[in-house]
Amino acid sequence: MRVLFFASVRERLGTAECEFDGEALPADLDALREALAARGDAFREVLAQPNLVCAVNQAVVHGNAALGPGDEVAFFPPVTGG
Amino acid sequence: MHRFCRVQQADFDPAALQAALLAGSGGGEAAGAVATFTGLVRRPPGDEAFTGLTIEHYPGMTERAVEAILDDAAQRWSLLAIGVVHRIGELAPGARIVWVGAAAAHRGDAFAACEFTMDYLKTRAPFWKKEHWAGEARWVEARRGDLDRAARWAGAADTTTASRQE
Numbered sequence: 432m433r434v435l436f437f438a439s440v441r442e443r444l445g446t447a448e449c450e451f452d453g454e455a456l457p458a459d460l461d462a463l464r465e466a467l468a469a470r471g472d473a474f475r476e477v478l479a480q481p482n483l484v485c486a487v488n489q490a491v492v493h494g495n496a497a498l499g500p501g502d503e504v505a506f507f508p509p510v511t512g513g
Numbered sequence: 514m515h516r517f518c519r520v521q522q523a524d525f526d527p528a529a530l531q532a533a534l535l536a537g538s539g540g541g542e543a544a545g546a547v548a549t550f551t552g553l554v555r556r557p558p559g560d561e562a563f564t565g566l567t568i569e570h571y572p573g574m575t576e577r578a579v580e581a582i583l584d585d586a587a588q589r590w591s592l593l594a595i596g597v598v599h600r601i602g603e604l605a606p607g608a609r610i611v612w613v614g615a616a617a618a619h620r621g622d623a624f625a626a627c628e629f630t631m632d633y634l635k636t637r638a639p640f641w642k643k644e645h646w647a648g649e650a651r652w653v654e655a656r657r658g659d660l661d662r663a664a665r666w667a668g669a670a671d672t673t674t675a676s677r678q679e
Binding site: 435437438439442482486489490505507508509510511512513 | 568571634654659
């Protein structure tokens with residue numbers, strides 16, 4: 432499973448993506464958030480942002496969602512294009 | 514209906530894009546109206562230290578999100594063609610950022626589709642702007658006003674649905 436980070440979230444974490452597979456594969460978004468939060472203060476701070484957006488397979492998701500091995504998850508701040 | 518969505522680093526030519534839009538509008542004589550919008554990198558008044566923007570995007574999701582907006586626009590209004598071009602990367606003050614064009618038989622559909630597409634692009638497509646000054650850079654914060662502008666269209670859709678049900 433690929434997890435991607437963009438814009439201010441990417442900069443705060445110092446990484447654009449990470450991978451989860453095998454035993455470490457989270458079953459759902461809540462489990463993924465927990466696994467990421469265990470990686471340190473920067474992750475905990477980002478995940479606590481009230482306006483953080485989460486997308487699963489390139490569609491925005493609110494709340495929890497089941498995850499599988501081939502899924503692509505992304506975390507990013509509110510969009511500011513146009 | 515003719516449509517296009519391009520995400521690119523290169524600059525674009527608004528006249529050429531309008532010509533492409535009209536060429537795709539039923540042979541060029543079916544359109545009675547074309548509305549276009551070009552967004553530019555604005556230098557804050559008197560801010561000489563401002564050097565421009567960097568625009569980041571989420572490859573793949575960006576194209577999907579824009580296509581979904583164009584689908585939505587095509588369902589709401591009677592259009593002959595609609596197109597979006599959005600630049601990414603480093604952009605200097607005055608540079609073109611985004612272009613939206615809508616061609617229709619009548620101006621009401623063209624105006625509305627163009628404005629709707631811009632409002633949804635700003636709030637639904639995964640692009641992020643970072644502003645740069647000499648020695649400093651800052652991510653642009655999402656603006657309440659942009660969300661309010663986009664929300665107007667949800668209200669409009671609800672009204673249409675309600676009146677149809679009556």
